[in-house]
Amino acid sequence: MNTQSTYMNWAKTRPKVKYDLALSGILNLPFAELGAKIEDLDLCGDNAYGYRPLVDMLATHCGVASESVVTISGGTSMANHLAMAAVLEHGDEVLIEEPTYEPILALAEYFGARVKRFPRLFEHGFRVDVDELEKQITMRTRLIVVTNLHNPSSVQIHEGTLRKIGALAREVGARVLVDEVYLEAMFEAAPRSAVHLGPEFITTSSLTKGYGLSGLRCGWILATADVARQMRLLHDIFGAVGPQPSERLSVVALAKLPKFIARAKRILESNRAVLTEFLASREELQVVRTDSGTTSFPRLLKGRVEDLYTVLHEKYDTGIVPGRFFESPQHFRVGMCAEPELFNEGVKRLGAALDDLRG
Numbered sequence: 001m002n003t004q005s006t007y008m009n010w011a012k013t014r015p016k017v018k019y020d021l022a023l024s025g026i027l028n029l030p031f032a033e034l035g036a037k038i039e040d041l042d043l044c045g046d047n048a049y050g051y052r053p054l055v056d057m058l059a060t061h062c063g064v065a066s067e068s069v070v071t072i073s074g075g076t077s078m079a080n081h082l083a084m085a086a087v088l089e090h091g092d093e094v095l096i097e098e099p100t101y102e103p104i105l106a107l108a109e110y111f112g113a114r115v116k117r118f119p120r121l122f123e124h125g126f127r128v129d130v131d132e133l134e135k136q137i138t139m140r141t142r143l144i145v146v147t148n149l150h151n152p153s154s155v156q157i158h159e160g161t162l163r164k165i166g167a168l169a170r171e172v173g174a175r176v177l178v179d180e181v182y183l184e185a186m187f188e189a190a191p192r193s194a195v196h197l198g199p200e201f202i203t204t205s206s207l208t209k210g211y212g213l214s215g216l217r218c219g220w221i222l223a224t225a226d227v228a229r230q231m232r233l234l235h236d237i238f239g240a241v242g243p244q245p246s247e248r249l250s251v252v253a254l255a256k257l258p259k260f261i262a263r264a265k266r267i268l269e270s271n272r273a274v275l276t277e278f279l280a281s282r283e284e285l286q287v288v289r290t291d292s293g294t295t296s297f298p299r300l301l302k303g304r305v306e307d308l309y310t311v312l313h314e315k316y317d318t319g320i321v322p323g324r325f326f327e328s329p330q331h332f333r334v335g336m337c338a339e340p341e342l343f344n345e346g347v348k349r350l351g352a353a354l355d356d357l358r359g
Helices: 007-012 052-062 075-087 102-111 130-136 159-172 179-191 225-238 242-255 257-281 305-316 340-358
Strands: 067-071 093-098 114-119 141-147 175-179 200-206 219-222 332-335
Touching: 007 102, 052 067, 052 219, 052 242, 067 225, 075 102, 075 141, 075 175, 075 200, 075 219, 093 102, 102 114, 102 141, 102 179, 130 159, 130 242, 141 159, 159 175, 175 179, 175 332, 179 200, 179 257, 225 332, 242 257, 257 340, 305 340
Parallel strands: 093 114, 093 141, 141 175, 175 200
Antiparallel strands: 067 219, 200 219
């Protein structure tokens, strides 16, 4: 088996640029701003199935019982891995949104799932069409997978739609996995986790996108208590115990989230205003506009996105994410997560590159 994530390989090895419009998580927080003290750290301790203060704080953060929280030291990516591993058997049918985050597809293939797709069309505002999903579901379906906020477009799936998806899953004995990592970037405006909508829902998230805390790799899964226990026992094979310093620092971070939220809001509000004005001025771009999230997914009406990417990198020291990583070669993803001064200049350079292609 040679399963791999082409997106993650690209993301880890792509050339460094000064004006990075590819960042999908808030610019990393300097360690000094975390305000951790030496007594907050230790190299060992009782965290056999998660450091208890961290589990309890995440339970409070998400509004669930501690028994429903599974902590993961690999961020949302490892959370998705463990969630799928716990509920899938080789050959199970899995329905996954299209377009989606490419590592989710790679995971399903890794587990030997029979993957089917349901559309989230640009022409329909990247909404989930429940009728189209229903056409794909069968008695063999064991899992339905969505991202909310949608990665790459940041479009939100509202609770009414999620309830309909859950009802379809219940009819065939399937579960619904909702990757909610970008909901964290809605801060106090975020809806409750989909795990509250019924026992068929499993949700994953982390501190990696909304707060500038990606280095902590603090991820989690929310599920019913029995499914959560099953996942903890399965994780004994994959991860044994989490890194004590990271889990302890995550407790420090959770206690100070309001401070980090204020920083993240400043960055996102400034950059979103700049990007909104820019997109409205460019006739060669179309976009589904959103008021939340950290990313946007414009469509290029003329020319090739790969050429735009190359010009941006080679001439303008600027980065975007080509849409081919999201099954959408005429699109590209822009992340609104760099420092505003650099983001503003990066958007200007994006405009210059578009002018070059048009000329």
